[in-house]
Amino acid sequence: MKTYNKGEWSELYAICKMLYDQMIDVCDKDLKPTNQKIRILKLLMRSILGNSEYEVDGKDNGDVAILYNGKLVKSANLSKELILSILNEIIAGSGASFNVPSGESAMEELMLDDFKATSYEKSDVETYSIMPHEEIARQVGFSVKSQIGNPATLLNASESTNFIYKVEGFTGDIDEVNAIATRSKIKDRMQYIFEHNGEFVFHGMTNQTFQQNLEMTDSNLPEIISGLLMIFFAGKGTRTVKDLIDTYTDFFKDKSSEFVSKKVKDFLSNITLGMIPTREWDGSELGGGCIFVKDDGNLVCFTLYDMDEFKDYLINNTRFETASTSRHKFGTLYRQGDELFFNLNLDVRFIH
Numbered sequence: 001m002k003t004y005n006k007g008e009w010s011e012l013y014a015i016c017k018m019l020y021d022q023m024i025d026v027c028d029k030d031l032k033p034t035n036q037k038i039r040i041l042k043l044l045m046r047s048i049l050g051n052s053e054y055e056v057d058g059k060d061n062g063d064v065a066i067l068y069n070g071k072l073v074k075s076a077n078l079s080k081e082l083i084l085s086i087l088n089e090i091i092a093g094s095g096a097s098f099n100v101p102s103g104e105s106a107m108e109e110l111m112l113d114d115f116k117a118t119s120y121e122k123s124d125v126e127t128y129s130i131m132p133h134e135e136i137a138r139q140v141g142f143s144v145k146s147q148i149g150n151p152a153t154l155l156n157a158s159e160s161t162n163f164i165y166k167v168e169g170f171t172g173d174i175d176e177v178n179a180i181a182t183r184s185k186i187k188d189r190m191q192y193i194f195e196h197n198g199e200f201v202f203h204g205m206t207n208q209t210f211q212q213n214l215e216m217t218d219s220n221l222p223e224i225i226s227g228l229l230m231i232f233f234a235g236k237g238t239r240t241v242k243d244l245i246d247t248y249t250d251f252f253k254d255k256s257s258e259f260v261s262k263k264v265k266d267f268l269s270n271i272t273l274g275m276i277p278t279r280e281w282d283g284s285e286l287g288g289g290c291i292f293v294k295d296d297g298n299l300v301c302f303t304l305y306d307m308d309e310f311k312d313y314l315i316n317n318t319r320f321e322t323a324s325t326s327r328h329k330f331g332t333l334y335r336q337g338d339e340l341f342f343n344l345n346l347d348v349r350f351i352h
Contacts, residue, residue: 002104002161003097004116007153009090010146010293011124012103012115017063017299018127019043022056024291026132027300029309029316031292032164036132036290038301042209044126044139047111049073053128055112066111076109083222087297090148102284106347127288132305143272147295154268154314157323157347160277162330163202163226167340170333172196177333186322186344187235189308193333193342194234200342202226210277218263225267227252229344232320233331239319240351241268265311268318268348321347 004012018024022040025033043054053067054076062078085102093100117124130137145152145220155161170193180188193200202223205211214221221281228244230236236247245264249257272290275281289303290310302310323345325331330343 001099002107003073003099005097006090006093006149007146008097008116008149009093009100009103011144012100012106013083013086013090013117013297014144014291014292014293014299015043015045015110015125016078016086016106018125019056019295020078020080020083021299022058024299024301025256025291026306028306029313031294031300031313033298033300035282038132038303039130039137040127041130041137044128045056045110045112045115047073049111050112052111064110068126074111076111078106082106084297087148090217091295093149101297123288125291129288131288131303132140138287142288142291142301144291144293145272145350147350148293151350151352153347153349154318155271155348157276157328157345158277159328160210160347161204162206162207162328162343163222163229163346164203165226165230165342165344166203167193167333167342168199168201169196170196170340172198174333174335184235185279186233189331189333190234190342193307198340200230203341206343209280213270213275213277213281214267215223216281216283217266221263221267223276224248224255224260224263225346226344228264229320229346233322233344240320241318241320241348242315245315261315265315269307269311272314272340272347317351318350321349323347 018040024038026036027033045052045054049068055065057063064076064078065072066074066076082102086100086106089100089102124144126141128137128139172192177189177192182188205222210223227248231244231247241264245257245260248260249255274284289301291299291301293299328345330345333340333342
């Protein structure tokens with residue numbers, strides 16, 4: 001019995017719906033469909049045999065030809081009823097992970113042992129599609145984000161997403177800081193440090209690859225995000241990225257809201273469309289864009305032609321979160337040689 005979370009099962013649902021509908025609606029900044037569509041000709045996935053092609057026949061019947069090494073292996077069928085059952089079972093699912101019987105049936109029909117992309121793959125699904133404003137089909141990848149269940153994660157927390165701050169001028173006691181165990185312990189620890197003349201100065205990031213990736217987006221970006229994290233964890237602003245930016249520019253008056261917003265928009269877009277913190281990034285993005293599985297089961301997509309609207313959507317619909325301090329090793333005052341340091345962690349999720 002296979003178990004996944006709602007976001008992961010939503011990827012399988014998106015795969016099945018794309019093969020059945022053979023189209024995806026392009027959306028605006030409010031996730032409402034426009035009059036543009038992406039035409040899906042085939043999906044490229046790993047079947048139980050290996051890298052395979054899943055061709056649709058252009059008819060509204062759910063038939064899919066599975067090819068391996070260019071040869072037909074199986075003619076599969078995905079019924080409308082099966083796809084609706086997958087959706088309903090995902091919506092009804094509970095717990096961190098759970099089984100979706102209809103999803104397992106679809107996996108068996110499609111000869112899939114798994115459907116999730118690895119953490120090192122940029123796209124969640126690879127397609128051979130005809131994009132809007134184009135006439136020739138080409139291979140394009142998409143990321144998939146689900147609005148079913150809990151808000152989707154944009155950037156997963158890990159030790160690699162820690163930002164390091166040097167604490168200068170601190171006159172208090174390290175043990176007293178780290179003994180604070182309130183519900184808002186990071187905020188309260190930082191407040192203690194401030195009250196004892198401590199100043200947080202951005203020092204760098206624990207993962208040099210992630211720092212380099214951010215600097216490729218913009219050389220100012222690590223420092224900007226470090227400031228946003230400071231404001232977030234110190235409780236000086238709300239969790240939403242847009243509100244944090246407004247508060248940031250109140251504190252750091254040398255940078256305008258427009259300047260900071262542009263840098264953060266680029267970061268949010270890059271992390272959605274190809275940048276992986278622990279893998280050196282070459283600046284490339286997915287050729288397709290980002291598919292959203294809406295809570296009513298419809299699929300909509302931003303493409304690279306819609307980047308301005310996509311970035312507006314991201315900055316208006318994302319927030320910072322607090323991950324596990326023990327698991328990701330942040331929120332504690334520590335000494336290295338004669339210097340004091342404090343780590344804060346970056347974890348970004350969608351609001352809805």
